Amino acid sequence: MMYAFLEDVFLANSIYGWLFIPAALMIVLFWYRGIKTNRIIQVIAPFNQKLKLLLYLMRPQWGIKEEQIKQHGRDVFIALDISRSMLAENRLANAKKKIKTLIERTSPERVGLILFSGSAFIQCPLTTDLGAFFLFLDTVDVETISSGTTAMEKAITAVLDVYRSMPTKKNKLLVLFTDGEDFSSHLSTVKTQAHEEGLSIFACGAGSLHGAPIPLFDETGKIIGHQKDKRGNVVISKLHEADLENLVQTVGGKYVRMVEDDADMIAIAQAVSLFEKEQFDQREQSTHIDRYGLFIAISFFCFLLEWVL
Numbered sequence: 001m002m003y004a005f006l007e008d009v010f011l012a013n014s015i016y017g018w019l020f021i022p023a024a025l026m027i028v029l030f031w032y033r034g035i036k037t038n039r040i041i042q043v044i045a046p047f048n049q050k051l052k053l054l055l056y057l058m059r060p061q062w063g064i065k066e067e068q069i070k071q072h073g074r075d076v077f078i079a080l081d082i083s084r085s086m087l088a089e090n091r092l093a094n095a096k097k098k099i100k101t102l103i104e105r106t107s108p109e110r111v112g113l114i115l116f117s118g119s120a121f122i123q124c125p126l127t128t129d130l131g132a133f134f135l136f137l138d139t140v141d142v143e144t145i146s147s148g149t150t151a152m153e154k155a156i157t158a159v160l161d162v163y164r165s166m167p168t169k170k171n172k173l174l175v176l177f178t179d180g181e182d183f184s185s186h187l188s189t190v191k192t193q194a195h196e197e198g199l200s201i202f203a204c205g206a207g208s209l210h211g212a213p214i215p216l217f218d219e220t221g222k223i224i225g226h227q228k229d230k231r232g233n234v235v236i237s238k239l240h241e242a243d244l245e246n247l248v249q250t251v252g253g254k255y256v257r258m259v260e261d262d263a264d265m266i267a268i269a270q271a272v273s274l275f276e277k278e279q280f281d282q283r284e285q286s287t288h289i290d291r292y293g294l295f296i297a298i299s300f301f302c303f304l305l306e307w308v309l
Contacts (some may be wrong), residue, residue: 001125007113013292023038023110025230032189038124039168051180056273072107073108073109073110073168073276073277073278074106074108074109074110074272074275074278075108075110075111075112075126075171075172075173075278076108076110076111076112076173076174076272077111077112077114077159077162077173077174078099078102078111078114078176078177079094079114079115079116079120079155079156079159079175079176079178080096080099080111080113080114080115080116080140080177080178081095081116081117081149081150081176081177081178081206082115082116082117082140082144082145082146082194083118083146083148083181084117084145084227085150085177085179085181085214085237086145086206086208087142087214087217088179088207088211088212088213088214088215088217089207089208089212090096090122090193091179091206091207092140092141092145092206093256095177095193095206096140098204098258098264098265099124099137100134101131101262101265102175103267104112105262105266106125106269106271106272106273108149108222108272109277110126110127110128111124111126111127111130112124112125112126112127112133113133113161114155114158115138115144115150115230116150116151116152116154116155116160117145117149117150117151117160118149118150118151118154119148119150119154120151120154120155120157120158121158122138123136123137123139123140123163124156126162127151132289142217142221148210148300149181149183150178150182150183150184151179151182151184151187152176152184152247153184153185153187153189153190154184155174155176156190156194156201159172159174159199160190160193160194160199161200164197165228169278170198170276171198171200171275171276172198172199172200173196173199173202173291174200174201174202175201175203175204175207175268176202176203176204176247177200177204178203178206178244179205179206179207179237179238179239179240180203180205180239180240180241180243180244181237181238181240182240182243187247191247191251192250194250195250195251195252199247199251200251200252200253200275201247201251201253202248202253202255202256202257202271202272203244203248203253203254203256203288204246204255204257204258204265205240205241205244205255205257205258206239207238207239207258208235208238208239209239209241210234210238211237211238211239212236212237212284213226213227213234213235213237214226214227214235214245215227224258227229230303239257241255241257253271254267254268254271256268260262
């Protein structure tokens with residue numbers, strides 16, 4: 001029976017287990033000294049505090065208890081524009097860096113990634129695994145770029161579809177990283193839907209107001225020219241700031257232009273932090289029961305015995 005009990009004993013911090021070897025030797029020596037001097041309690045007492053600390057560090061445990069773990073936080077969807085215009089001024093690479101900075105500053109419990117151009121798809125569903133999220137983000141490169149036009153309504157619709165499957169969700173957050181060039185057919189209708197369904201949109205404008213040409217790459221990633229229109233003129237892609245400002249005003253969000261320092265992401269992070277954290281998951285977890293309190297009680301008894309004697 002004692003063997004079965006010992007099988008159930010678990011040391012949460014077993015790294016300190018080696019300390020029991022010198023501790024056991026010290027106990028034997030102190031005990032022997034106490035017998036020789038007829039002062040066992042007085043001799044053992046100084047070692048009492050050290051033994052109690054050792055047991056506390058090792059956290060002896062036995063028995064199992066069931067706990068309900070409730071996870072609280074904010075869900076944030078990141079929508080990244082992968083249209084060809086995002087190659088101008090290195091906008092795509094800059095946006096990816098900004099996304100990482102934003103995640104580090106907001107520390108959302110769950111984050112999802114949506115890629116969009118003329119259509120939209122979920123690259124990474126809402127997850128607590130930020131390592132996986134960054135892995136998906138890092139796979140977005142020049143080869144991922146779509147040659148089609150941009151439709152922001154597709155990204156917004158994709159996010160709304162996800163949140164509709166979470167009817168109890170109070171705060172619905174979307175951060176758009178785009179140059180604002182948009183050819184949506186029903187953006188006005190989608191903005192109204194977003195407003196009615198409580199979707200808060202934050203937009204981060206990539207690029208400059210004066211614009212830049214859109215580079216073309218060969219299979220090796222070397223620039224071989226720039227995109228031209230039907231007349232043979234080089235296309236200049238600009239940041240459509242007014243359109244992005246209008247978008248966020250409709251849904252009560254916030255717009256920032258991407259800058260070299262972190263001021264832009266700090267502004268977005270502060271805005272996101274104003275939203276209340278919500279419970280998004282509840283699960284049962286089996287844990288061992290800490291028993292070091294029992295040993296502390298024994299130590300207290302020894303201390304009391306020492307005082308009495």
